[in-house]
Amino acid sequence: xxxxxxxxxxxxxxxxxxxxxxxxxxxxxxxxxxxxxxxxxxxxxxxxxxxxxxxxxxxxxxxxxxxxxxxxxxxxxxxxxxxxxxxxxxxxxxxxxxxxxxxxxxxxxxxxxxxxxxxxxxxxxxxxxxxxxxxxxxxxxxxxxxxxxxxxxxxxxxxxxxxxxxxxxxxxxxxxxxxxxxxxxxxxxxxxxxxxxxxxxxxxxxxxxxxxxxxxxxxxxxxxxxxxxxxxxxxxxxxxxxxxxxxxxxxxxxxxxxxxxxxxxxxxxxxxxxxxxxxxxxxxxxxxxxxxxxxxxxxxxxxxxxxxxxxxxxxxxxxxxxxxxxxxxxxxxxxxxxxxxxxxxxxxxxxxxxxxxxxxxxxxxxxxxxxxxxxxxxxxxxxxx
Amino acid sequence: xxxxxxxxxxxxxxxxxxxxxxxxxxxxxxxxxxxxxxxxxxxxxxxxxxxxxxxxxxxxxxxxxxxxxxxxxxxxxxxxxxxxxxxxxxxxxxxxxxxxxxxxxxxxxxxxxxxxxxxxxxxxxxxxxxxxxxxxxxxxxxxxxxxxxxxxxxxxxxxxxxxxxxxxxxxxxxxxxxxxxxxxxxxxxxxxxxxxxxxxxxxxxxxxxxxxxxx
Numbered sequence: 001x002x003x004x005x006x007x008x009x010x011x012x013x014x015x016x017x018x019x020x021x022x023x024x025x026x027x028x029x030x031x032x033x034x035x036x037x038x039x040x041x042x043x044x045x046x047x048x049x050x051x052x053x054x055x056x057x058x059x060x061x062x063x064x065x066x067x068x069x070x071x072x073x074x075x076x077x078x079x080x081x082x083x084x085x086x087x088x089x090x091x092x093x094x095x096x097x098x099x100x101x102x103x104x105x106x107x108x109x110x111x112x113x114x115x116x117x118x119x120x121x122x123x124x125x126x127x128x129x130x131x132x133x134x135x136x137x138x139x140x141x142x143x144x145x146x147x148x149x150x151x152x153x154x155x156x157x158x159x160x161x162x163x164x165x166x167x168x169x170x171x172x173x174x175x176x177x178x179x180x181x182x183x184x185x186x187x188x189x190x191x192x193x194x195x196x197x198x199x200x201x202x203x204x205x206x207x208x209x210x211x212x213x214x215x216x217x218x219x220x221x222x223x224x225x226x227x228x229x230x231x232x233x234x235x236x237x238x239x240x241x242x243x244x245x246x247x248x249x250x251x252x253x254x255x256x257x258x259x260x261x262x263x264x265x266x267x268x269x270x271x272x273x274x275x276x277x278x279x280x281x282x283x284x285x286x287x288x289x290x291x292x293x294x295x296x297x298x299x300x301x302x303x304x305x306x307x308x309x310x311x312x313x314x315x316x317x318x319x320x321x322x323x324x325x326x327x328x329x330x331x332x333x334x335x336x337x338x339x340x341x342x343x344x345x346x347x348x349x350x351x352x353x354x355x356x357x358x359x360x361x362x363x364x365x366x367x368x369x370x371x372x373x374x375x376x377x378x379x380x381x382x383x384x385x
Numbered sequence: 386x387x388x389x390x391x392x393x394x395x396x397x398x399x400x401x402x403x404x405x406x407x408x409x410x411x412x413x414x415x416x417x418x419x420x421x422x423x424x425x426x427x428x429x430x431x432x433x434x435x436x437x438x439x440x441x442x443x444x445x446x447x448x449x450x451x452x453x454x455x456x457x458x459x460x461x462x463x464x465x466x467x468x469x470x471x472x473x474x475x476x477x478x479x480x481x482x483x484x485x486x487x488x489x490x491x492x493x494x495x496x497x498x499x500x501x502x503x504x505x506x507x508x509x510x511x512x513x514x515x516x517x518x519x520x521x522x523x524x525x526x527x528x529x530x531x532x533x534x535x536x537x538x539x540x541x542x543x544x545x546x547x548x549x550x551x552x553x554x555x556x557x558x559x560x561x562x563x564x565x566x567x568x569x570x571x572x573x574x575x576x577x578x579x580x581x582x583x584x585x586x587x588x589x590x591x592x593x594x595x596x597x598x599x600x
Contacts, residue, residue, distance in 0.1 A: 113544035128427075130423055
């Protein structure tokens with residue numbers, strides 16, 4: 001077993017009698033400095049890894065945006081959010097930075113409007129002072145415990161084995177097993193073993209720390225804060241989860257338990273819609289619309305309005321609102337074309353809508369033929385007038 | 386401390402429990418106590434609504450925004466409205482509580498028009514078409530100014546978290562009250578009465594505000 005320590009002449013059991021009173025100076029010096037050395041090496045590795053691996057913030061404006069909390073999001077910074085408010089705040093930061101205002105001036109500007117809440121770093125006073133003090137206190141306590149532990153172990157060596165530090169106890173036992181006839185057992189071999197263990201641990205930690213810091217990658221534009229797209233890409237290569245195997249009752253339960261997860265509710269509503277259970281579909285579309293004017297919900301409510309209430313005017317309005325939010329939605333265009341042609345008897349508008357739909361990229365051949373069919377009907381009706 | 390324990394040991398006293406165990410036990414108790422205390426202090430904040438913060442604008446001069454009118458040309462300068470009591474309400478067609486409070490705002494605007502109170506409705510993150518549709522459906526207030534806020538500059542100046550939020554500006558141009566969430570006629574009337582009487586009204590939170598879609 002190679003050891004970086006100079007041989008202290010203990011391996012063969014030629015142990016000087018002074019050992020009990022103090023221990024060899026070389027070994028105790030190594031024990032004293034090894035933890036400190038390990039800490040320094042680890043810190044250096046982490047710093048080096050971060051310096052190389054972390055993408056630099058593009059500029060001051062982005063650094064400032066990262067320090068501000070997005071007002072209409074859940075616990076993410078202005079830099080990470082794509083909400084309209086976050087975009088407006090980023091624009092404001094950009095202007096102020098360009099105007100030569102200091103970081104503190106820019107932060108103060110937003111604190112004056114949103115309060116200290118807008119700063120992501122918790123203020124170092126009041127209850128949140130704990131967040132700043134505790135890590136330092138924990139570190140100090142840990143160092144204190146280590147120092148006390150080592151001092152005790154050193155001063156107690158060979159004195160009273162029963163009250164020694166655990167490592168020492170273990171070392172004595174191990175050594176005793178090697179040389180059963182020799183009390184007190186020489187700690188040389190076991191010391192080296194412990195040293196090797198520590199070294200292996202330090203190397204493993206260093207490798208882990210370096211690997212983690214190098215694994216940091218810039219988030220793709222519009223990506224999630226959690227980086228979940230990596231997991232999603234590996235799990236579901238095409239189009240998200242497969243909900244087809246989930247029963248209505250299960251989906252209802254999930255939706256009821258997570259009323260704010262709109263995609264799930266929309267999937268359930270679409271399912272009822274496809275089955276022409278418009279009453280249940282409408283219930284869920286309305287629940288979605290209570291939370292936000294989701295274009296798909298608007299379009300489907302519009303179609304149901306036309307189909308069940310025969311209110312073509314209202315249906316067309318809802319479909320127009322859906323298309324305002326999502327202009328190229330083929331489903332909404334198809335609904336609107338039908339409502340305009342059959343409900344409003346406005347063949348010209350229907351033809352325009354259907355032409356818009358026909359020109360969309362990504363329609364399948366069958367869909368295109370369907371659209372062409374209705375478009376011909378619309379043009380014929382237009383010509384008749 | 387270490388020395389004391391060892392002295393005892395040397396003196397031949399029975400070391401039960403062993404000193405290290407006692408020391409470690411105290412350390413463990415202290416650690417658990419620290420963790421529980423920290424968790425309690427910080428965890429107690431989980432239930433609170435982060436948007437429930439008093440506006441730092443209260444008592445400060447109102448932002449001096451100039452905003453284009455929703456209908457027709459022309460614009461409204463909030464700074465130029467000094468001398469009147471101004472109610473600034475942020476709303477949008479996609480906001481459910483805004484729909485609910487709309488009749489109350491219109492009624493309050495009519496009731497306090499003679500007292501020199503001006504209502505300004507700022508369209509928050511909505512298209513002008515949708516906003517106009519909302520007003521055509523629910524009706525416009527008499528003398529009520531509806532303005533747009535492209536790029537949300539005014540919303541940021543007022544520190545808007547979500548809508549509806551209603552700010553009250555007194556005759557000297559100072560923000561004196563804020564209603565966060567849905568307002569009602571009695572609430573608006575009470576606040577305006579106090580401002581007109583020269584007292585400082587209370588601000589209130591009536592419910593959650595609705596953040597912009599897609600946030």
